[in-house]
Amino acid sequence: MKLAALILAPILLAPCPQEKITLKSSPKAGDKLSSVEKMTMKFDLTVAAGGQTQKLSMEQKGSQKKTMEIQEVDGEKATKVFYHFEEDIEEKKEPGQQELSRREKPLHGRKVTVRLKDGKTVCEGADDVPEEAKKPLRLEDSFAKTFPDRPIAVGETWDVTGDALKSLFEDQKLDGKFKAKLAEVKDFEGRRSAFLDVQIDMKGPGEAGAAITIVLKGTVVVWIERGYTLQAKLQGTMSMQAKNDQFEMSGEGPMTVDVAVTVK
Numbered sequence: 001m002k003l004a005a006l007i008l009a010p011i012l013l014a015p016c017p018q019e020k021i022t023l024k025s026s027p028k029a030g031d032k033l034s035s036v037e038k039m040t041m042k043f044d045l046t047v048a049a050g051g052q053t054q055k056l057s058m059e060q061k062g063s064q065k066k067t068m069e070i071q072e073v074d075g076e077k078a079t080k081v082f083y084h085f086e087e088d089i090e091e092k093k094e095p096g097q098q099e100l101s102r103r104e105k106p107l108h109g110r111k112v113t114v115r116l117k118d119g120k121t122v123c124e125g126a127d128d129v130p131e132e133a134k135k136p137l138r139l140e141d142s143f144a145k146t147f148p149d150r151p152i153a154v155g156e157t158w159d160v161t162g163d164a165l166k167s168l169f170e171d172q173k174l175d176g177k178f179k180a181k182l183a184e185v186k187d188f189e190g191r192r193s194a195f196l197d198v199q200i201d202m203k204g205p206g207e208a209g210a211a212i213t214i215v216l217k218g219t220v221v222v223w224i225e226r227g228y229t230l231q232a233k234l235q236g237t238m239s240m241q242a243k244n245d246q247f248e249m250s251g252e253g254p255m256t257v258d259v260a261v262t263v264k
Contacts, residue, residue, distance in 0.1 A: 020151035021185060023194060025144040025227040027070045027078045032264045033228060037064045038257075041238055045095065045251035056095035056251075063089045064107075064136070072115075078139045079116040085109060085136075106133040114139055135169075142168060143220060143229045146178055157181040165200075174204035174212065180220075188221050188230055191263075196220045200234070210242035210249065216257065223263070232259040 039062040047054045065087040072080035088108040091100040112125040114137050123129075123137050136142075145164040152158070160178040168178070181197045188195075199217045206212040218234035239252040 018153035018155075019185070020153045021182070021194060021224055022151045023147040023222055023224065023227060024076065025078075025140045025147075026076050027073055027140070027226060027228075029070055029073045031070045031226070031228075033068045033070075033261055034264070035064075035066055035068070035259060035261045037259045038062065039255070041255045042253040043238070043240065043251045044253055045240070045249060047247060047249045049247035057093075058095050059091075059093040059100065061091040061100065063087060063091075066136075071113075074116075077116075081114045081139055083110070083112045083114065083137065085112075106130060107136065112137055138167075141227055141229050143222065143232070144227060146180065147222075147227070148180075152182050154182050154184055165202075168200070169202070174202040174214070176200070176202035176204075176214075183219070185224070188223070191223045191230070192225065193230060194222045194224055196222065198234070200236075206240060206242075209244065210240045213239045214255065216255065218257075226263075228261065228263060229259065230261050230263070232257065234258075 039060075041060045043058045045056040045058065047056055064085070067084045067086070069082040070078050071082055072078070085107040086109070088105040088110075090103045090105055092103070093100045106129045107126070110126060110129070112123055114121060114123050116122075116139060121137075121139060123134060126134060126137065145167045146160045148156075148158040158180055160180070161176070165176065165178045166174070177200075179199045179201075183195045183197045185192065185194055187193065196219065197217075198220050200214065202212075202214040204212055214236070216234040216236035218232065218236075220229060221231040222228070223230050234257040236255055237252055238255040240250065242249045
C-alpha cells in the first residue's frame, strides 16, 4: 500500500490542465436577440482664439433599441437576419446650448432584412439609408470579429487590430488596439458564458481637423454556445485636440458604453 501511495502521489498532486474554450459565432435559426445600447459622453473644452481663452462644455448621448432575428443559417454563419430598430436616437448639447437636442438617426423605426447573396451582404429596406449609417446592419454579433483564433483558458490574453477592431465602431477613421483577457467562465442568466476583461485604445481624425483619442475598459460577457454578446459595460475617456492658425482647442471627458441583450 505504501508503495502504491508513493507512486500515485505525484499524479494526484499534479495540477489539472486548465479547461480551454473556443469563442466563435455559432448562430441558430429562430433565435431572437433584443438589445439596448446606450452611450454617454461629456467634454470640458478649452478654446484659445484671438488672445482670449474660453471654457466650454458639450455632451452627447446615444440610444439604440433593436430586435435581431436569425432567419437562415448555413453551417456556422447566418445568411439571413431580420432587424427591427425600435429606436435609434442621438442627443447632443453643443457649446452654448442649454439643453440636449434630439435627432432620429437613419435607422430609427426601420425594419431591414440583411442577407448573403452571391457572396455579398445585401440590405433590403434600407435603400435610402446612407452607407455610413448601415454599420449596425450585419450578419454576425458585433464582437464576433474580436474573438481569438484559438482555444483559450482563463487568464489568457489576445490583441485585435485592423478591420476586426474597426467593426466595433461606426467611425471607420478610428484605429488602434483591442486587448482582451478571459477572466472567468460561469453562468450568466442560465447560460454558460465567458467574461472578458477588455481595453480599447483608439485614435483618429475628428471634426474640424481635431485629433480624437478614446480609451475604454470594462467587461464583455459572451454566451459560449452561440457566440452572442449578452452584456458589455465599458467606461473610460475621450479626448480631443485641434490647432490651426485661428484657434487652439483641447478637452477631455468621461465616456460610457452599455449593452444589454436578451435572447429568446
